[in-house]
């Protein structure tokens with residue numbers, strides 16, 4: 597059974613352009629996969645913890661020695677990584693905040709990119725199509741005055757290329 601991982605990171609729940617487009621994508625995907633499953637991660641409604649010392653050190657520790665805090669951090673990270681690995685497609689709403697992605701989306705990326713598993717030489721989610729809905733208020737195209745300020749597409753293209761295969765659906769509101 598096909599699975600879509602649907603990520604929203606706009607802080608707005610009403611009037612969000614990226615949420616509108618990711619919801620449209622999801623509806624179209626569901627029409628094509630009536631038996632499919634959608635996992636929705638709303639990073640504004642349910643923000644993920646930033647990667648912290650407990651999580652990082654747990655990755656190198658003997659599992660028998662983990663504290664309760666480390667066990668909880670490992671369990672959450674495992675769940676998030678598994679969601680990415682088991683997805684047949686991913687759609688990500690990525691509004692531009694101060695020329696970059698929302699910190700909530702960066703927190704998700706830091707949780708799901710694990711070197712030697714989803715990142716590195718043989719990424720476990722390699723080949724998974726990712727559609728990014730990039731909303732922003734200004735224009736950052738080639739030749740515009742703010743061309744060099746674009747750190748959403750330029751960043752996500754590189755970081756997602758390391759663990760999947762991204763496709764671009766850029767949407768601008770100005």
Ligand SMILES: Cc1cc2nc3c(=O)[nH]c(=O)nc-3n(C[C@H](O)[C@H](O)[C@H](O)COP(=O)(O)O)c2cc1C
Pocket residue numbers: 606607608611612613614615691692693694695696731732733734735769
């Ligand atoms: C905190 C904040 C920072 C923003 N920073 C930028 C920016 O640096 N460049 C830009 O073009 N638009 C910026 N915008 C405008 C948003 O990118 C734009 O409204 C976009 O539609 C937001 O996506 P959403 O409608 O899904 O929330 C910012 C908006 C907010 C709320």
